[in-house]
Each structure stands twice: as structure tokens, then as C-alpha cells.
Amino acid sequence: xxxxxxxxxxxxxxxxxxxxxxxxxxxxxxxxxxxxxxxxxxxxxxxxxxxxxxxxxxxxxxxxxxxxxxxxxxxxxxxxxxxxxxxxxxxxxxxxxxxxxxxxxxxxxxxxxxxxxxxxxxxxxxxxxxxxxxxxxxxxxxxxxxxxxxxxxxxxxxxxxxxxxxxxxxxxxxxxxxxxxxxxxxxxxxxxxxxxxxxxxxxxxxxxxxxxxxxxxxxxxxxxxxxxxxxxxxxxxxxxxxxxxxxxxxxxxxxxxxxxxxxxxxxxxxxxxxxxxxxxxxxxxxxxxxxxxxxxxxxxxxxxxxxxxxxxxxxxxxxxxxxxxxxxxxxxxxxxxxxxxxxxxxxxxxxxxxxxxxxxxxxxxxxxxxxxxxxxxxxxxxxxxxxxxxxxxxxxxxxxxxxxxxxxxxxxxxxxxxxxxxxxxxxxxxxxxxx
Numbered sequence: 001x002x003x004x005x006x007x008x009x010x011x012x013x014x015x016x017x018x019x020x021x022x023x024x025x026x027x028x029x030x031x032x033x034x035x036x037x038x039x040x041x042x043x044x045x046x047x048x049x050x051x052x053x054x055x056x057x058x059x060x061x062x063x064x065x066x067x068x069x070x071x072x073x074x075x076x077x078x079x080x081x082x083x084x085x086x087x088x089x090x091x092x093x094x095x096x097x098x099x100x101x102x103x104x105x106x107x108x109x110x111x112x113x114x115x116x117x118x119x120x121x122x123x124x125x126x127x128x129x130x131x132x133x134x135x136x137x138x139x140x141x142x143x144x145x146x147x148x149x150x151x152x153x154x155x156x157x158x159x160x161x162x163x164x165x166x167x168x169x170x171x172x173x174x175x176x177x178x179x180x181x182x183x184x185x186x187x188x189x190x191x192x193x194x195x196x197x198x199x200x201x202x203x204x205x206x207x208x209x210x211x212x213x214x215x216x217x218x219x220x221x222x223x224x225x226x227x228x229x230x231x232x233x234x235x236x237x238x239x240x241x242x243x244x245x246x247x248x249x250x251x252x253x254x255x256x257x258x259x260x261x262x263x264x265x266x267x268x269x270x271x272x273x274x275x276x277x278x279x280x281x282x283x284x285x286x287x288x289x290x291x292x293x294x295x296x297x298x299x300x301x302x303x304x305x306x307x308x309x310x311x312x313x314x315x316x317x318x319x320x321x322x323x324x325x326x327x328x329x330x331x332x333x334x335x336x337x338x339x340x341x342x343x344x345x346x347x348x349x350x351x352x353x354x355x356x357x358x359x360x361x362x363x364x365x366x367x368x369x370x371x372x373x374x375x376x377x378x379x380x381x382x383x384x385x386x387x388x389x390x391x392x393x394x395x396x397x398x399x400x401x402x403x404x405x406x407x408x409x410x411x412x413x414x415x416x417x418x419x420x421x422x423x424x425x426x427x428x429x430x431x432x433x434x435x
Contacts, residue, residue, distance in 0.1 A: 038165060049261070077131040163288060179193070
């Protein structure tokens, strides 16, 4: 049988190992709040970009750079948080990340007094959110399918992470914008709900047990194929089918959050912040709405969800170009909803594929690679801002739509010709049975 490789902590909560630890306990729901906190922390700043420009006098280039530096924090948070969660367990990484995220929010609250603190605040926001995504996604997936139950398959379990994340995205930006519109000291008070949510998420996560996969590895000697062959097959599938789609997961929403409001809000007359908040709610809200559709698409073909998501993002970018060309806030809202639908489909596709391909003892590590590529899409608004110095915004957005269609064609071509890979969890089951 498998052997323990991680250090044992006598004070740690019990592993899921008894028949009473059934899906009815819904431990995944307790762990899910950390994903809500992650999404909230990322998007609360997005809705305030207009306020930072008008109240603090920051330029568009500066605010989009602040938006993008979040990604620079995400990368080490994901790449370090995933392997650390595989070695030490999900819980310690989650609590460290929640504390980091709360500290980052405190720095952002001090930003109106010392604007230089906005930079480390956004960077630490990325680190905290990245570690939460890496450890939290794996934790929810494993708590959804305990050893003595089959509460959810890899696809359904993976989609739960995306649902919690989308809920945080949708509510965080809207709440921040509404507070900023009417509350005193808006760029301070708008961040208070995240501190409350972080404390609540920590309390919920404290009652969720560590998962067995976080502490175990599989002895490879009895597998029908060598570990090197399994790793090569999974790596090839990741590189050919998942990696090209991943940056589009957040490229579309980032354009909706950070680019569109500034292109169409010239006639809103004081309602710019609320409008930005509505967009930050509509975009991930559409991602939540398409989840049942994603499930049906995945049942037809493994790449159908990803291809559909890329097509939706391309259409959304075309609508964004139309909205920018005619300064139409209503068309921009329609674009945001389509981009959000594409985000929901692409994130469901990526997380499902990762959950199927990754062996249990590497789940957080592989998940972190997916999120790292996905969050590169947050750089899109900054790239668009730079390109608009040479081209008009509608032409840049149409160029982005063309790139999305090229990616769609590549994934469709490779996906329809790729052999169906055996899930890593199936290989794990064979190994356990052989022992």
C-alpha cells in the first residue's frame, strides 16, 4: 500500500479515514470559503481603478500596472504554494495564504495616505491569492471525493473550485464599488469586507480536515506503465491542450474589468465606480451561469468545453471592440457577460483536465501550473494599454479576438487527434489494487 512521506503533526486534525467522514459532512463546502476569499481579494481592487484615477490622480498606465503586478505575485504564490501543499498538506498553506492576503488588504487600505504602499499591497495580494488557489483547489477536489465515498467525480469536484472562485470574483468587485460610491473614505472602507471574509474563511477552514492525498504518495512499482511514461503523457496533454487555453481564462475577464470601463464611461457622469462594479459582478456571474452547460459539453467530448469557452471569449472581444468604437456602455456590459461565459467554460475545462491527469500526490503542484498560466491573462489590460499608443483600442481588441480564434483552432486540431489519456487516478487505483 502507499506509504507516508510527509512529516507527521500530532496536533493536526485527523485525516479523512473513517466511514463517518462521508460526503454528508460537506467538508469541501467549509474549504470552499478560502476560494471565495481569493476571488474577492483579486477583484475588490478592479472596481476601484476609476476611483484611484480620479481621487488620487493616478494615470491609466499606473493603474493598469498596479492591476498587472498582481500577476507577478501570483506566480511565486502558485509555483511555491502548490509543491509546498503537496509536501506539507493543504491546511498550513491555506492559513498562511489567508494571513498574507489580509496583510495585503491592510496595505491597500493605507494606499490613500501613502500611495507607494499600493505596489506591495497588490504584490502580496497576488502571493496570497496564488497560494490559496493552489492549495484550495486541490483541497476541495480531495474533500469532495473521500476514500469511503464517491461524492463527485474529478470533473464535478474540480468545477466546485471554479464556482467558489467565481462567487468571490462576482461579489468582491460589486461590494467594493457600492461602498466606494456612497461610504466615507471609500478607498479604505471598501476593503473592510475582505478582512471580515478572510476571518470567516479561516474559521470555516479550521473545521475542515486535512486530506489523505496531501500526505500520501503511491508506490509506483506495480503500475502497468512506468512513472516516466505516465509523466510524459500527462505533460504532453498539458502542453498541447491545457496550456494554450489557460491564459484566456482571465484575459477575457481582465479586459472586462480593467479596460472596458475606461473606454465607455465618458457619459456616465459620476457613476463610473458603480458601473465598474456592475461589470466585475456580471463577468464572473456569467461564469457561474454556464457551469451546467460546461458539464454537458464535457460529457460530449473532452475538449468541447475549452473550445466553446475560447469561441465565447473571441465573440466577447469583438463586442468589446464595438463598444469601444461607439462608446456604448450597454454593449460593453453585453461584452462582459459573454467574456464571463467564456471564462467559466475555460476554467471548468482546465480544472477538469488537471484533476483527471494529475496523480493525487502531485495534484496541487499541477493545479498551480494551470493557475500560473491562467493568471498571465491579467497582464492583458496592461498590454492593451501599451498597444493603444500605436493602434486604436477597437483594432487592438479585434487583434486579441483573432488570437483567441487561432488558439481555438490549435486546441481543436490537437484535441481531436490526441489519444484519450488514462486518468492518473485510474493508475493510482491499479497500483493500490496490485499491492
